[in-house]
Amino acid sequence: MKQLIESLVILQEIDTQLQRLEALKGDLPNQVRHLNQELAEAEKNLADQEQKLMECRKEAGVNEIEMKAQEGKLKKYQSQLYEVKTNREYDAVTHEIESVKTEIGKKETRQLELMEWVESGQKTVEELKASMEKLRQEFERKKADLQKKQEATERDEIELKDKRDKALRGMDPKRLAAYERIRRAKNGLAMVPVVRNACGGCRKKLPPQRVLEIREGEKLFLCDVCGRMLIWDEKLSEQSE
Numbered sequence: 001m002k003q004l005i006e007s008l009v010i011l012q013e014i015d016t017q018l019q020r021l022e023a024l025k026g027d028l029p030n031q032v033r034h035l036n037q038e039l040a041e042a043e044k045n046l047a048d049q050e051q052k053l054m055e056c057r058k059e060a061g062v063n064e065i066e067m068k069a070q071e072g073k074l075k076k077y078q079s080q081l082y083e084v085k086t087n088r089e090y091d092a093v094t095h096e097i098e099s100v101k102t103e104i105g106k107k108e109t110r111q112l113e114l115m116e117w118v119e120s121g122q123k124t125v126e127e128l129k130a131s132m133e134k135l136r137q138e139f140e141r142k143k144a145d146l147q148k149k150q151e152a153t154e155r156d157e158i159e160l161k162d163k164r165d166k167a168l169r170g171m172d173p174k175r176l177a178a179y180e181r182i183r184r185a186k187n188g189l190a191m192v193p194v195v196r197n198a199c200g201g202c203r204k205k206l207p208p209q210r211v212l213e214i215r216e217g218e219k220l221f222l223c224d225v226c227g228r229m230l231i232w233d234e235k236l237s238e239q240s241e
């Protein structure tokens, strides 16, 4: 029995380490994925801003040409004023002049707005480019870093699995099945030490007689509350009153 308990303790240590590696590895692709997503979002944002900037510039160019055309019209109407013969003609030309002036005023206002947008858009694009470059560098660095860590994890994992196979040799299949069942049900922890006369898993107090029996190690006891296997660990289980 002592032999079995010892083997199970070793198995639990290996499984705990494997679980830790798994947890670590589980987070690595997540981090890379997250950064990659951020980068894709930044790229899209930059493309949108560049598109907007381009449209503003285009509209400003068209607006400028239209403004010049309106100014040409205005000059034409103003010179016509000197050639009118009747009041009616005079009123008609004056009316045209007023409406062209209004049109030019609108276009001037729009042009100022567009120039402001172009200026702030240029700034935004520059800033986005700089922050995206930073993000890209971080992504590349972390990706390489995580890949390295993942490779290291894989090496440890192979080693541990090899150790596990060796630890399993000659173990009673029924006991092993019980161990596996408890481990799966109890978040990877099937074997727990007695800590201050209580179950190291769920803290349930143990009768002194039971503590003595666990310490002797002639029989494998399960915790009444959480069902984990209870063991004596010289470092962790010192009896205290």
Ligand SMILES: [Zn+2]
Residues within 6 Å of the ligand: 199, 200, 201, 202, 203, 204, 223, 224, 225, 226, 227, 228
């Ligand atoms: Zn317990």
